[in-house]
Amino acid sequence: xxxxxPARPSLRAIRVRLxxxxxxxxxxxxxVRRALTTxxxxxxxxxxxxxxSEIVTNTIRHATAGDAGISLHLEASGTLVxxxxxxxxxxPPVPRVPAELDESGFGFVIVxxxxxxxxxxxxxxxxxxxxxLRIERQQAGQP
Numbered sequence: 529x530x531x532x533x534p535a536r537p538s539l540r541a542i543r544v545r546l547x548x549x550x551x552x553x554x555x556x557x558x559x560v561r562r563a564l565t566t567x568x569x570x571x572x573x574x575x576x577x578x579x580x581s582e583i584v585t586n587t588i589r590h591a592t593a594g595d596a597g598i599s600l601h602l603e604a605s606g607t608l609v610x611x612x613x614x615x616x617x618x619x620p621p622v623p624r625v626p627a628e629l630d631e632s633g634f635g636f637v638i639v640x641x642x643x644x645x646x647x648x649x650x651x652x653x654x655x656x657x658x659x660x661l662r663i664e665r666q667q668a669g670q671p
């Protein structure tokens with residue numbers, strides 16, 4: 529029998545281990561799209577895939593993944609979807625403002641534009657870089 533009290537929002541979550549290799553960004557995007565489709569949150573898939581791809585790519589290029597590789601954590605609860613990428617490097621990401629003709633360096637510009645908020649936190653000997661997207665469901669009968 530459930531305990532009395534306020535209803536808790538349903539929690540949906542996946543965790544995926546990824547190698548520290550170029551194909552990991554594609555594998556992570558596929559996992560995110562599958563999960564969001566299963567959770568009936570397809571409207572967030574494009575933004576979530578872009579954010580995931582940028583964070584995973586940044587991790588592969590700049591972080592020391594260690595023997596464990598990297599780990600993607602995707603969670604939907606209440607009104608938020610949270611994307612986290614874990615690695616063994618304790619150094620936080622250092623976003624930069626790329627020059628107009630730069631061919632790279634736009635990853636966190638994209639994350640900043642698409643996410644409701646983002647950041648990083650220490651976990652054990654490494655870090656998690658995370659971003660959140662808001663779930664904005666239309667109420668029945670409203671445009």
